[in-house]
Amino acid sequence: MIRREISLFLKNVPGELGKLTAFLGDAGINIDAITIQDASSYVQNLFEARGKSLKRLASSASYSSMRRDSADFSLIRLLTDKPEDAIALLEENDYLFDSKDVVAIDITNKPGEFAKMTKKLGQEKININYVYGSVSDSDGKCLFVFCPEDVAFAESIFEGGKY
Numbered sequence: 001m002i003r004r005e006i007s008l009f010l011k012n013v014p015g016e017l018g019k020l021t022a023f024l025g026d027a028g029i030n031i032d033a034i035t036i037q038d039a040s041s042y043v044q045n046l047f048e049a050r051g052k053s054l055k056r057l058a059s060s061a062s063y064s065s066m067r068r069d070s071a072d073f074s075l076i077r078l079l080t081d082k083p084e085d086a087i088a089l090l091e092e093n094d095y096l097f098d099s100k101d102v103v104a105i106d107i108t109n110k111p112g113e114f115a116k117m118t119k120k121l122g123q124e125k126i127n128i129n130y131v132y133g134s135v136s137d138s139d140g141k142c143l144f145v146f147c148p149e150d151v152a153f154a155e156s157i158f159e160g161g162k163y
Helices: 016-026 039-053 060-070 083-092 113-123 151-157
Strands: 002-011 031-038 073-080 097-108 128-135 141-148
Touching: 002 016, 002 083, 002 141, 002 151, 016 031, 016 073, 016 083, 031 128, 031 141, 073 083, 083 097, 097 113, 097 151, 113 141, 113 151, 141 151
Parallel strands: none
Antiparallel strands: 002 073, 002 097, 031 073, 097 141, 128 141
């Protein structure tokens, strides 16, 4: 199923995530899945990718400065049950964010299920840019969230829950 993911930067200080989650919760918006990473690792990966492509966007000094500055922030990616409401709320309160389509699929929480899905994506030549998940319990379902290069094609592979 195609879902709208929200990506935002938060200050990397105690209490900021609590403010965001309370803010969404108070508005009746549930977080279905979330991933958090130090923004410096995100920036580092971006720089490494640019280096491999040989496209320099800035001087080495600028890259170093951006990496240091980015350590002050965390990159949050999340799925909510009401993405339009969450986006409106973030806009009204001047959060810096972006949104995009990703694929989210419920899978059985047992060994090998994730492997079946990722193998199928590989067979179809679909690259996964990043992935995260959410598990309810060992007997329940998992929510597998991934950002492929071709969202619509990837979703079509898993229609009807088959992989």
